[in-house]
Amino acid sequence: MxxxxxxxxxxxxxxxxxxxxxSPGGLTVGLIYVxxxxxxxxxxxxRERHFRPPAPPPRRERQMxxxxxxxxxxxxxxxxxxxxxxxxxxxxxxxxxxxxxxxAEWNADLIIICPRAEYSDKHKIGPKSxxxxxxxxLDHAPCPVLxxxxxxRDQFPIKR
Amino acid sequence: MFQFIxxxxxxxxxxxxxxxxxxxxxxxxxxxxxxxxxxxxxxAGLLLLLGLISPVDAFSTLxxxxxxxxxxxxxxxxxxxAEAAGLxxxxxxxxxxxxxxxxxxxxxxxFLLGTLISMILSNDATALILTPVVYVLVTKLRLPxxxxxxxxTFIADTASFLLPVSNPINIIILSHFPLDLLxxxxxxxxxxxxVIGINVGIFFLLYRRELRGQFKPERLPPVNExxxxxxxxxxxxxxxxxxxxxxxxxxxxxxxLSLIAVGGAFILLIGALAWKQSTLRETGKRISWSIFGFIxxxxxxxxxxxxxxxxxxxxxxxxxxxxxxxxxxxxVGTAGAALGTNLINNIPMAVxxxxxxxxxxxxxxxxxxxxxxxxxxxxxxxxxxxxxxSLATVLWLLILRRQGINxxxxxxxxxxxxxxxxxxxxxxxxxxxxx
Numbered sequence: 220m221x222x223x224x225x226x227x228x229x230x231x232x233x234x235x236x237x238x239x240x241x242s243p244g245g246l247t248v249g250l251i252y253v254x255x256x257x258x259x260x261x262x263x264x265x266r267e268r269h270f271r272p273p274a275p276p277p278r279r280e281r282q283m284x285x286x287x288x289x290x291x292x293x294x295x296x297x298x299x300x301x302x303x304x305x306x307x308x309x310x311x312x313x314x315x316x317x318x319x320x321x322x323a324e325w326n327a328d329l330i331i332i333c334p335r336a337e338y339s340d341k342h343k344i345g346p347k348s349x350x351x352x353x354x355x356x357l358d359h360a361p362c363p364v365l366x367x368x369x370x371x372r373d374q375f376p377i378k379r
Numbered sequence: 380m381f382q383f384i385x386x387x388x389x390x391x392x393x394x395x396x397x398x399x400x401x402x403x404x405x406x407x408x409x410x411x412x413x414x415x416x417x418x419x420x421x422x423a424g425l426l427l428l429l430g431l432i433s434p435v436d437a438f439s440t441l442x443x444x445x446x447x448x449x450x451x452x453x454x455x456x457x458x459x460x461a462e463a464a465g466l467x468x469x470x471x472x473x474x475x476x477x478x479x480x481x482x483x484x485x486x487x488x489x490f491l492l493g494t495l496i497s498m499i500l501s502n503d504a505t506a507l508i509l510t511p512v513v514y515v516l517v518t519k520l521r522l523p524x525x526x527x528x529x530x531x532t533f534i535a536d537t538a539s540f541l542l543p544v545s546n547p548i549n550i551i552i553l554s555h556f557p558l559d560l561l562x563x564x565x566x567x568x569x570x571x572x573x574v575i576g577i578n579v580g581i582f583f584l585l586y587r588r589e590l591r592g593q594f595k596p597e598r599l600p601p602v603n604e605x606x607x608x609x610x611x612x613x614x615x616x617x618x619x620x621x622x623x624x625x626x627x628x629x630x631x632x633x634x635x636l637s638l639i640a641v642g643g644a645f646i647l648l649i650g651a652l653a654w655k656q657s658t659l660r661e662t663g664k665r666i667s668w669s670i671f672g673f674i675x676x677x678x679x680x681x682x683x684x685x686x687x688x689x690x691x692x693x694x695x696x697x698x699x700x701x702x703x704x705x706x707x708x709x710x711v712g713t714a715g716a717a718l719g720t721n722l723i724n725n726i727p728m729a730v731x732x733x734x735x736x737x738x739x740x741x742x743x744x745x746x747x748x749x750x751x752x753x754x755x756x757x758x759x760x761x762x763x764x765x766x767x768x769s770l771a772t773v774l775w776l777l778i779l780r781r782q783g784i785n786x787x788x789x790x791x792x793x794x795x796x797x798x799x800x801x802x803x804x805x806x807x808x809x810x811x812x813x814x
Contacts, residue, residue: 228521258514258524261791265506265532268724268762270415270670279511286518294521338482338523338592 220245223327224302225318225356226252227336228294230367235301237331237367248305250298251321253314254287287311315355323361330364332356342369344377392687395431398422399684402676403723415724416669419676432683440682441675446554446637451547451670453640457622458504459665460647463657464615467496467504467512468605475516475599482522483583483590489513489527490579493534498541499623502759505535520594526586529794537578537802539759540567544626544636548758551674551729556736556751560630566752566813570806574760577805581798611654618646670726677730685734693731694738697750703742705814708749713807716757717799721765725758732758745814752810760806764799765792 222241224234238248263273274280295307308325310317322330335350342348349357349366357364402422406415426432441448461467474492478485497505510531517527539546543553543563553563583590606612622643629639651657684690697715701707712732719728732754739750 255524257790258528261525261528261532262511262514264791265510269503269507269667270673270726271507271667275507275511276665282515283511283518286515290518290521336523338589341591343588 220328221247221249221326222329222331223249223251223308223318223322223325224298224305225314225330225332225352226250226294226298227314227333227352228252228290229336229338230333231294231297231301233333233367233369234298234331237365238302241329248302249308249325249327250295250302250305251308251310251318252291252294252298253317254291254309254311255314256312259283315352315359318352318356319359319361327362329362330356330360331367332364333367333369337369342371344368344371344374391431392689394429395426395683395687396689398425398429398431399680399689402680403727406727407723414669414673416672416676419673419680419727421676423676423679426680426683432679432686436682436686437679440678444551444554444674444678446635447547447551447674448671449635449637449641450544450550451674452666453637453642453644454501454503454544454547455666456644456662457619457640457647458500458508459662460644460651460657461500461504461615461619462508462665463607463651463661464612465605465607466612466615466619467508468515469602469612470496471509471512471516472599472602472605475520475594476596476602478594480593480596482592482594485517485520485522485594486526486530486583486586486590487579489530490534490575490582493531494538494541494575497535497538498545499619499626501544502535502539502546505538506532509535519600520598522592522594523586523589525790526582526589529791530582532791533578533582533763533794533798534575536760536763537574538571540755541571542626543630544640546755546759548725548729549755550636551726552733552736552751552755552758555733556747557633558748558751559633560627562748563630566748566810567755569813570756570809573809574802574806577802578798581801585794585797608654608656611650611656614650614654615647618643618650674726674730677727681727681730681734685737690731690734691738694735697735698739698742698746701746701750703746705745705749706811708739708742708746709753709807709811709814712750712753713757713803713810716754717761717764717803720758720761725762728761729754729758749811749814752814753807756806756810757803760799760802763802764795 220241222238224238226234238246262275266275267273275283291309295309299305299307308321310321318330318332332353334348334353353366357366399422402418405413405418405422409415409418423437427434427437470492474488475485478488493505493509496509510528513527513531514524517524540549543549622639625639625643626636629636648659648662651662652659681690697711701711716728716732719731736750736754739747
């Protein structure tokens with residue numbers, strides 16, 4: 220089975236724990252990380268509004284690209300630390316679209332994705348707990364999707 | 380052309396108005412993604428060609444706006460040379476150090492830093508220079524990027540009426556209707572602080588989930604790495620402190636602020652050349668020369684419309700709509716400026732409003748001040764509604780998204796629609812209360 224794990228910079232460990240639950244025999248793991256290019260477009264729009272050419276000055280743009288690349292490599296290395304031997308895929312663009320396209324190209328049998336990047340230990344259940352990237356992948360994936368929610372038993376029982 | 384052919388005045392008025400409106404529509408819609416400067420200069424050129432404004436009048440209009448042109452030049456020069464010294468990178472790293480690992484504290488510090496930079500170096504510096512610097516910083520720290528990016532873009536405009544120099548729009552308006560510093564501060568300082576507070580508060584509410592975490596300080600670049608040349612850096616630091624003090628003194632003495640900006644930029648340029656931190660060519664590249672064409676074109680177009688009496692009618696209509704009361708003046712001025720700025724961008728709106736405000740000069744002083752403060756407030760803060768520039772850009776982004784093309788500007792619009800009306804209302808009510 221070919222399992223594509225979606226990294227977001229905060230979820231290497233929880234994703235690896237989910238893969239442990241799957242049958243290890245014949246499991247091919249792929250790690251994907253997408254550099255989100257949305258902020259670049261936002262910066263370009265802001266520059267155009269102030270009557271400047273869309274692209275920032277070359278030195279600043281180079282610095283932005285270098286930092287993005289270094290951060291992506293670091294996140295993928297972190298993923299490999301938990302899932303050694305996994306294949307790695309690095310893309311750039313809109314994360315949600317790149318993930319579903321990569322899943323189709325890589326012939327993934329299963330996508331594992333977390334609801335959203337979690338920057339603290341407090342996980343909330345309820346509406347909007349699934350971010351726009353995971354929601355898009357759930358809606359458009361070419362294969363089954365496993366939503367890896369964090370353990371959250373302390374928030375139960377919920378109101379009946 | 381019409382100088383050689385006898386044409387009735389009404390026809391001239393209609394043609395001048397038509398060209399003016401066409402220019403504004405062109406700026407709103409930007410056909411074929413043309414630069415706004417080309418459209419504005421095209422409109423001005425057509426009016427000159429048709430003889431609807433004489434070259435002498437056009438030249439005198441441009442000469443009258445020398446303070447605006449020089450201020451834009453000085454402001455862009457100061458920012459570009461301060462960036463060359465690594466000042467913005469250094470300030471961003473310091474903001475992260477003071478945050479002591481906490482994402483929410485760094486978020487607050489970014490707001491404070493944006494406020495400080497907008498106040499002294501204008502909103503341009505925050506939106507265009509600080510934003511990518513913060514982007515690099517938060518990417519390194521592995522924090523969520525969007526809240527920080529939006530914080531920079533929004534605070535650039537929200538903090539742009541703390542001082543007259545905080546936004547070139549203020550200079551455009553104040554060049555025609557001078558206000559002494561104390562009156563400016565009396566009318567604008569408290570509304571500024573209130574809208575900054577609202578902006579920060581709502582953003583903390585919107586992004587509370589993303590700001591819960593911490594960052595690892597070892598990911599921060601060493602402070603020394605951000606400084607390219609220690610002596611030039613110190614020199615820049617001192618010159619900017621001097622410029623900030625000079626701005627306040629010049630505002631108080633009604634000395635042209637453009638001369639301070641250009642003077643400061645010149646002193647920085649000498650340092651940059653002496654320590655080989657920038658060249659004249661490099662600095663020139665960092666200046667948006669097209670903006671001068673845009674302002675010049677708009678000034679000539681509006682001047683010819685002014686001659687037809689249209690802007691005076693617009694001003695009288697605004698006065699009538701306000702009912703001649705201070706409350707009406709502030710509300711009508713704020714709403715008009717904010718809506719107009721989202722339709723045609725804030726520079727043309729400021730030029731149009733400046734021309735229209737000529738007709739409220741016979742109103743009581745409090746009403747005049749109400750219109751003046753509201754116009755600056757609306758033109759400065761209004762762009763936060765659509766942020767991407769204008770409603771035309773938003774519509775264009777909507778069309779692209781419907782076609783499945785990658786766009787991100789709509790995310791700004793969603794936040795702007797929530798935050799900006801609240802800030803506009805709160806700020807306008809405060810200005811009215813202070814009148």
